[in-house]
């Protein structure tokens with residue numbers, strides 16, 4: 001094989017250096033754009049909003065809003081229904097009664113993830129259908145130790161006015177029928193968005 005001559009070596013080195021420098025410039029540019037990312041994305045000032053509503057999870061009757069879509073062989077004998085996955089399209093209302101004003105829907109699933117205790121993994125989007133946030137949704141993903149009177153769920157994102165949202169929901173059991181599993185949960189959501 002022919003070895004490279006001196007000029008060729010210098011040329012190769014120059015080309016390498018050029019690409020190295022070009023990469024550095026590119027990184028610098030991306031860093032700069034991150035400084036003004038809020039403006040660049042057309043987002044306003046960061047603000048905190050608080051939402052309050054009641055969540056109705058109905059498993060019993062002719063028109064359930066939550067249904068079991070999967071379970072394991074052992075789910076039937078498990079005291080915590082370990083392995084069951086429910087899909088829900090639950091109404092969100094202004095007041096505790098189902099007949100009060102509808103303000104949104106919680107759509108998604110929750111799964112029984114605890115073997116020793118009733119513990120759900122929630123993965124749901126909360127779409128608001130009334131008021132200022134109509135058409136915007138929040139994504140809630142996290143652990144729900146459902147039999148505790150009060151628990152906290154993480155808000156990990158959102159859409160519309162809740163784009164890039166983060167926050168938490170405090171969920172408090174308003175009413176629970178332990179036979180049917182029907183529940184009315186009061187939510188206080190604190191959300192940081194733009």
Ligand SMILES: *[C@@H]1O[C@H](CO)[C@@H](O)[C@H](O)[C@H]1NC(C)=O
Pocket residue numbers: 060061177178179180181
């Ligand atoms: C609880 O659910 C069971 C089964 O659906 C029903 O028979 C009972 O009336 C309910 N209890 C209350 C207080 O609503």
